[in-house]
Structures are given as structure tokens and as C-alpha cells.
Amino acid sequence: MADLCVNIGKIALKNPLLVASGTFGYGREFADIYNLSLLGGICVKGTTLEPRQGNQPPRIVETSAGMLNSVGLQNPGVEKVIAEEISFLRQFDTAIIINIAGHSRDDYQEVAARLEGVPGIAALELNISCPNVKLGGMAFGVDCVAASEIVKVVRQVSSLPLIVKLSPNVTDICAIAAAVEEAGADAVALVNTFLGMAIDIATRKPMLANIMGGLSGPAIKPIALRMVYQVAQTVSIPVIGIGGICSAADALEFMIAGASAFEIGSVNFHNPLAAPQIILELNNWLDQNGITKITEVIGTLKADEYF
Amino acid sequence: MIEQGRIVVNKQILPCYYCLEIFVPQIAASAHAGQFIMVTPDMGLEIFLKRPMSLNRIDREFGVISIIYKIHGKGTKAISELGEGSEIEILGPLGHGWRIVNNCRRALLIGGGSGVASLLPLAADLAAINTKIDMLIGAASVDELFCLEEFSALADVSVSTDDGSFGVHGLISRIFPDQPKYDAVYACGPRGMLKAVQQWTDKLNLPCQLSLEEKMGCGLGTCMGCVCSVKDENGDINYRRVCHDGPVFNSKEVQL
Ligand SMILES: Cc1cc2nc3c(=O)[nH]c(=O)nc-3n(C[C@H](O)[C@H](O)[C@H](O)COP(=O)(O)OP(=O)(O)OC[C@H]3O[C@@H](n4cnc5c(N)ncnc54)[C@H](O)[C@@H]3O)c2cc1C
Ligand SMILES: Cc1cc2nc3c(=O)[nH]c(=O)nc-3n(C[C@H](O)[C@H](O)[C@H](O)COP(=O)(O)O)c2cc1C
Numbered sequence: 308m309a310d311l312c313v314n315i316g317k318i319a320l321k322n323p324l325l326v327a328s329g330t331f332g333y334g335r336e337f338a339d340i341y342n343l344s345l346l347g348g349i350c351v352k353g354t355t356l357e358p359r360q361g362n363q364p365p366r367i368v369e370t371s372a373g374m375l376n377s378v379g380l381q382n383p384g385v386e387k388v389i390a391e392e393i394s395f396l397r398q399f400d401t402a403i404i405i406n407i408a409g410h411s412r413d414d415y416q417e418v419a420a421r422l423e424g425v426p427g428i429a430a431l432e433l434n435i436s437c438p439n440v441k442l443g444g445m446a447f448g449v450d451c452v453a454a455s456e457i458v459k460v461v462r463q464v465s466s467l468p469l470i471v472k473l474s475p476n477v478t479d480i481c482a483i484a485a486a487v488e489e490a491g492a493d494a495v496a497l498v499n500t501f502l503g504m505a506i507d508i509a510t511r512k513p514m515l516a517n518i519m520g521g522l523s524g525p526a527i528k529p530i531a532l533r534m535v536y537q538v539a540q541t542v543s544i545p546v547i548g549i550g551g552i553c554s555a556a557d558a559l560e561f562m563i564a565g566a567s568a569f570e571i572g573s574v575n576f577h578n579p580l581a582a583p584q585i586i587l588e589l590n591n592w593l594d595q596n597g598i599t600k601i602t603e604v605i606g607t608l609k610a611d612e613y614f
Numbered sequence: 615m616i617e618q619g620r621i622v623v624n625k626q627i628l629p630c631y632y633c634l635e636i637f638v639p640q641i642a643a644s645a646h647a648g649q650f651i652m653v654t655p656d657m658g659l660e661i662f663l664k665r666p667m668s669l670n671r672i673d674r675e676f677g678v679i680s681i682i683y684k685i686h687g688k689g690t691k692a693i694s695e696l697g698e699g700s701e702i703e704i705l706g707p708l709g710h711g712w713r714i715v716n717n718c719r720r721a722l723l724i725g726g727g728s729g730v731a732s733l734l735p736l737a738a739d740l741a742a743i744n745t746k747i748d749m750l751i752g753a754a755s756v757d758e759l760f761c762l763e764e765f766s767a768l769a770d771v772s773v774s775t776d777d778g779s780f781g782v783h784g785l786i787s788r789i790f791p792d793q794p795k796y797d798a799v800y801a802c803g804p805r806g807m808l809k810a811v812q813q814w815t816d817k818l819n820l821p822c823q824l825s826l827e828e829k830m831g832c833g834l835g836t837c838m839g840c841v842c843s844v845k846d847e848n849g850d851i852n853y854r855r856v857c858h859d860g861p862v863f864n865s866k867e868v869q870l
Contacts, residue, residue: 332836336858340616352838360853367829367839369663369689374831381838381853525659553659576832577662578654579616579705 309593310600311586313347313568315545316493317468318429320347320402320568323601324558324586327549327572328353328406328432328472329378333392334399337575341583348402350570351392353434355407356414356421358384368505368514373524373551374573375503377517380408385418389425402429404470412447415457420464431467433457433492436474436499449477455490462491470547473497473538475527480534481541488542496547496570497538498531524573525551532560539565539606553581555588565606617641619704622678624696629757630684631728632694633670639677641706645669647735648711648825648862651681652833654703655692664705665689666830666857668732668802670761682731682760708833709861712736712823715798718745722796722820723769724811726752726786726803732825733802734761741768748772748796752786752807755779790814798823799865809870822865828856835859843869 311322326337328350334343343349361381368375382388388405396403405428409415419431435447435454447453458471471487473480475498484495500521505514513519531550539546548561549570561569574581593601619638627633634653641651652664671680685691696702711732721740725733730751740747747769753759756779765771772789773781782789786803787810801811802825815822831837835858844854844867851869854860 330832330837332838336832336834336836361838361841364839364841364853365829366841367663367831367837369661369829372659373662376831376837376839378838381841524662573662573831576664576837577659578657579832579834 309590309598311590313602313605315430315468315470315547315568318402321400322347322586322589323562323568324582324589325350325402325404325547325568325570326575326582327570328434330572330575333388334396337579338399340579343396343399344401345583345586346401347568348404348429349396349399350404350406350432351388351396352382353380353406353408354382354385354388354418355380355409356385356418358382358387363516365514365516366520368520370503370505370522371526373522373526374576375505375515375520375522376500377515377520379517385421389421393425393427397427403427404430404432406432406434406472408434412456412460416460416464419461422467423465428467430470430493431461431465432470432472432496433461434472434499436472436476449474449483451482451486454483455486458487458490458492468493470494470496472499474499475530475534476502481537484538484542488544492544494545494547494567495538495542496549498527498534498550501527501530523551524577525553527551528557532564535561535566536564536608552585553577555585555592558585558589559592559604562601562604563606563608565608567605615640616703616705619702621696621698621700621702623680624694624698626694627682628760631682631758631760632685633680633682634693634696635671635678635680636702636704637678638704641704642672642674642677642679645672645679645707646711647672647739648732649707649709650732650833650861651679651704651706651708652830653681653693655689657703661689661692663689663831664833665693666708666827666833668825669707670731670734672735682728684728705833709857710859712739712800712825712862714739714743715821718743718797720746720796721748722791722794722799723747723749724752724786724799724801724803724807725750726807727754727758729801729803729807729825730761733800734764736800737765737768748791750774750786750789752803753780785810787814794818794820796820801825805870812865812870815865823862824865824868825861826856826863826868827861830857833857845869
């Protein structure tokens with residue numbers, strides 16, 4: 308039995324597996340399938356100040372080895388999340404991370420202020436990268452100045468560790484990562500979905516009512532991994548790797564590339580038992596390789612071996 | 615729940631329809647008419663999402679459920695290639711199925727295309743409480759007509775086909791009864807058919823339940839992918855999850 312504990316700055320996780328925002332709701336449905344206390348942590352669905360209806364359906368389309376979604380942050384609003392969902396999640400021995408989004412800087416700040424002092428929250432994950440709503444965050448996540456301002460205003464009202472979730476829909480993700488680090492982020496998580504689309508050739512209609520949506524799943528893994536590697540080289544705060552992870556081997560690639568922890572998203576739909584299976588597989592892999600602590604794997608890429 | 619099932623039967627029953635019977639005793643024990651399962655066509659990653667399929671038969675005694683499916687694209691094609699005796703992962707039973715109304719003396723069941731499948735266990739439940747059942751089946755052609763014998767044993771069945779190869783020639787609305795006196799109408803089928811049923815039952819003020827289809831991510835209610843518009847008590851329109859709040863909705867509430 309290897310030691311799977313990792314730290315994301317001040318956040319201590321029992322293992323490096325987090326479930327990604329928007330793919331796990333508030334845990335209720337999965338709590339019927341396995342014990343959520345097995346998880347390193349849970350990033351809840353993107354939470355906004357007011358309730359949001361989200362985008363018009365259809366919102367989901369399968370693509371090769373992945374999927375597009377244009378859900379658009381449908382959620383009951385922060386007050387209901389505090390009253391009904393966080394109180395539910397508190398019963399589990401796992402890190403509860405609240406993913407927040409907004410239309411404006413003030414929105415982010417207000418949501419963070421309402422969450423301040425609510426018991427049972429391990430960290431905030433600032434979603435400045437949702438591609439599915441106008442000003443749903445991505446506008447902030449593609450601009451260094453706007454991204455740092457979000458971090459600064461949230462920092463003013465929140466004592467929680469701040470994880471900034473980055474958009475891959477940028478020219479230089481390292482510049483954004485460096486900007487949010489400078490602004491006081493405790494960690495960065497990447498990536499959110501890649502903006503994409505699909506067309507029904509018979510009707511010539513877009514497959515999503517929103518026309519465009521976010522691509523996730525194994526299809527994005529190599530690009531996500533490359534970005535995690537680059538960002539880990541750039542910042543000194545912890546990096547959380549996300550994008551297409553479906554197995555312990557995938558997760559280990561991200562950790563070797565420099566991620567201190569990782570999130571699994573769409574694979575929860577492909578295989579609802581993915582999380583407990585990956586944790587078990589990780590442990591077996593470490594045991595088989597005689598590694599006693601998973602932290603020994605982080606950032607161990609032998610990039611120079613070919614020279 | 616997730617259950618590793620065993621395929622008992624997977625056979626072609628019509629040119630484009632297949633029947634899949636799976637031994638999943640736990641799921642069979644808790645399943646109800648109108649619910650669905652998520653079928654994993656392939657444990658590989660290329661076909662990434664599970665496929666929603668309505669329960670066509672629930673045999674609690676033998677622990678077997680069956681679905682009737684049409685080959686539509688790569689997922690259903692892959693399902694059709696699964697061998698009898700092989701293992702298959704099933705997530706279910708999912709969603710809220712048909713509601714049997716109190717004192718249901720007469721019921722009308724309307725099924726179009728593959729939507730006919732989910733009405734069979736309902737007909738069985740209604741017949742068990744001695745409801746008199748009228749059943750309308752709409753199909754593209756005689757080649758797409760299934761479960762006719764099973765329904766005929768439980769209900770008074772009328773059929774329409776788009777090409778006139780069986781029953782009345784034309785859309786199913788042509789065989790909507792003239793003097794409908796029903797305690798409940800239940801319909802499952804393509805969107806266009808559901809709209810026709812909704813207009814007709816609205817006009818006659820008949821209580822009606824509709825079973826909807828929408829593209830699904832998880833089937834569990836977490837991803838918020840498969841929503842439809844539903845009017846609440848205050849007249850506000852909200853998005854509800856087809857997989858979790860449905861697939862069966864009150865026709866008065868759902869906006870098609
Ligand atoms: C609650 C429910 C019950 C259903 N019951 C039956 C049934 O009993 N028999 C049957 O033949 N079909 C049924 N369907 C439709 C069936 O799920 C689709 O035909 C099937 O998913 C198509 O998959 P594919 O890979 O062959 O097609 P593709 O077009 O390659 O599928 C691509 C994606 O679109 C989704 N998709 C395509 N068509 C539909 C659809 N009509 N509804 C929902 N998702 C769709 C697929 O699941 C997949 O994610 C049901 C759908 C729902 C929502
Ligand atoms: C249906 C769906 C909804 C999502 N909703 C959110 C969200 O509300 N907030 C967020 O930060 N990311 C959201 N994401 C992005 C995921 O958290 C994750 O970053 C992305 O899917 C890539 O990981 P994956 O390839 O493992 O799925 C969503 C993804 C999916 C598929």
C-alpha cells in the first residue's frame with residue numbers, strides 16, 4: 308500500500324484524484340454508486356451568484372474518443388449550493404472544492420464572499436475558462452490582466468486557497484498561468500474544454516443548439532498534457548492536470564509532466580466507476596514499481612534522455 | 615447501479631431492429647416500466663458515451679431484461695455485434711418511468727418507431743390491474759413493426775404505417791380514436807408524433823404522459839446535458855433533465 312497523499316499548497320489530499328467540475332454534479336448521483344470518501348476531492352459544478360438556466364438543448368454530442376458540451380453553467384446559484392449541496396457533501400471525508408464562475412469581476416467576488424466562512428470547503432476553483440457562456444469566464448481566462456484581476460478581487464474577500472482553472476483556448480497558456488501566480492493564486496488547474504463544433508451533414512445543422520461547445524475526453528489528452536508540462540515549467544505553484552484522463556497510466560503521465568494532482572471529467576460518464584478504479588490502479592502501479600510515495604513521481608520527466 | 619450482465623440473446627428480429635436480452639438480476643429486480651438503461655457498446659474509448667435504451671421486457675423471476683433497438687450509428691452497430699454469452703456493463707434502471715394513475719379503467723397507449731418498445735412493460739402492468747387497453751402503433755413500414763403479438767395479447771391494437779404496407783396508410787394521428795374516453799394516455803415516439811399527441815390530448819383535455827428522448831452524457835443526472843423545457847406551477851419554464859426527472863413527463867408541463 309503506497310502513500311498516495313499529495314498537497315496542493317495548503318490543501319492536503321488523501322490521494323491526487325479529484326473529480327472535475329461539471330462531470331460530477333454535487334456528488335449525489337455518484338454517492339449511490341460508491342463511497343465518495345474514497346476520492347481525493349470533488350470539484351462541484353460551476354456555481355454562479357444567481358441561478359442559471361444554461362443553454363438551449365441539444366447540449367451534448369459524442370465525437371471520436373470524446374464529446375462536446377454546451378451545458379452553459381446550469382446551476383441553482385450559490386445560496387442554494389451552500390444550503391443544500393455543501394451541507395450534503397460535508398458528510399464525506401474528501402476535499403470539497405467549489406468551482407465558481409461569473410459574468411463580471413464583481414460576480415466572482417460576491418460568490419467568493421458568500422462562500423467565506425462556510426464550513427467544509429477546502430478551496431475555491433476559479434473557472435475563468437468556460438467556453439459555453441458569453442462572458443462565462445473565458446473572456447477573463449484569455450487575457451492576462453483580466454485573469455489577474457479576478458484573482459485579486461477574490462483574494463480580497465476569501466481566506467480559502469485559490470485554484471485558477473485555465474482555458475486552453477489561448478495562444479500562450481504559460482503567460483496566463485504566470486499572471487495568475489503573480490496575482491496570488493495558490494494553484495492552477497488545466498485544462499478546461501477546447502472550443503469545438505460538430506455538424507449534422509444531413510440537415511446541415513450544428514449538432515449543438517449553441518453551435519459551438521467544449522471538447523473533452525481522451526481526444527484532448529495529448530494537447531492537455533503538453534500544456535500541463537509547459538505550465539509546470541513556468542510557475543512555481545502546484546499544477547493540477549486535467550484533460551482526457553481515463554486510467555492510472557494517463558494520470559501518471561500528467562504527474563510525471565509536473566502535475567501534483569489531477570482531475571477526471573468526462574470519463575465519469577464513460578465509466579462511472581472510473582475514479583475508484585484509477586485510485587486502485589495507481590496504488591498497484593506504485594507497489595509494482597517499488598515506489599512508496601506518489602509524490603516521488605511528480606515532475607520526473609526525463610526530458611534530456613534523448614540527448 | 616452498475617451491473618456486469620451476460621447477454622442471453624442478441625438477435626436481429628426485423629431488417630433494422632435487434633433484440634438484446636441480458637441477465638442482470640439486480641437491475642431486473644428493481645426496474646419499472648418506462649425506465650431505461652445505459653448500455654456500453656464497447657469498453658474501448660473510441661465510442662465514448664453509453665447508449666440509452668428503454669426497457670422492453672422486465673423478467674424479475676429470471677433476472678432478465680430486454681431492449682429492442684434499431685441500428686442508428688456506430689454505437690448501436692457495435693451493440694449488434696456483441697455475442698451471446700458475452701459480458702456487458704449495464705447502468706440502470708434509470709429515470710422515472712410511466713405512472714399508473716389511480717383507478718385506471720381505460721388507457722390508450724401510443725407508440726411510434728422504436729418508442730413502441732417502452733410501452734410493453736406498461737401494457738403488462740396495466741393488464742395486471744385489469745385496465746382495458748387500446749394501443750396505437752405507428753411504424754415506417756411493416757418491416758419496422760415489432761411486438762405486435764405481445765401487444766395483441768394485452769390490448770386492442772391498431773396500426774398505421776407511413777407506406778401503407780400494414781394497417782392504415784399514413785401517420786399515426788390518422789388512427790387517433792374518435793370518441794376517446796380514457797383515464798390515461800401514454801405516448802412514446804418521435805418528437806413529431808409526441809407533438810401531435812400533445813395537441814390532441816390538450817384539445818380533449820385527456821391526462822397524458824409523454825416519454826422523451828434527448829442526447830445524454832451520463833444518464834445519471836449529473837452532467838445537465840439532456841434537458842427539456844418544463845413549465846412549473848407558476849408558469850415559469852425551466853430546464854429539466856430527461857434522464858433524471860424524466861424520461862416520462864406530464865404532457866401538460868413539457869414544452870416540445
Ligand atoms: C430514454 C431513451 C430511451 C431510448 N430507447 C430506445 C429504444 O428502446 N430503442 C432504440 O432503438 N433506441 C432508443 N433510444 C435511442 C437510442 O439511444 C439511440 O438510437 C442511440 O443512442 C444511437 O446511438 P448510435 O451510436 O447508434 O448513433 P449515433 O448517431 O452514432 O450516436 C451519436 C450520439 O448521439 C446519441 N443519440 C443519437 N440518437 C439519439 C436519440 N434518438 N436519443 C438519444 N440519444 C441519441 C447517441 O447516444 C450518441 O451519444 C432511446 C433514447 C433515449 C434517450
Ligand atoms: C458536461 C460538462 C460540463 C462541464 N462543466 C464545467 C463547469 O461547470 N466548470 C468548469 O470549470 N469546467 C466544466 N467542465 C470541464 C471539465 O471540468 C474538464 O475541465 C474538461 O471536461 C476536461 O477534462 P476531461 O477531458 O477529463 O473531461 C465541464 C465538462 C463537461 C464534459
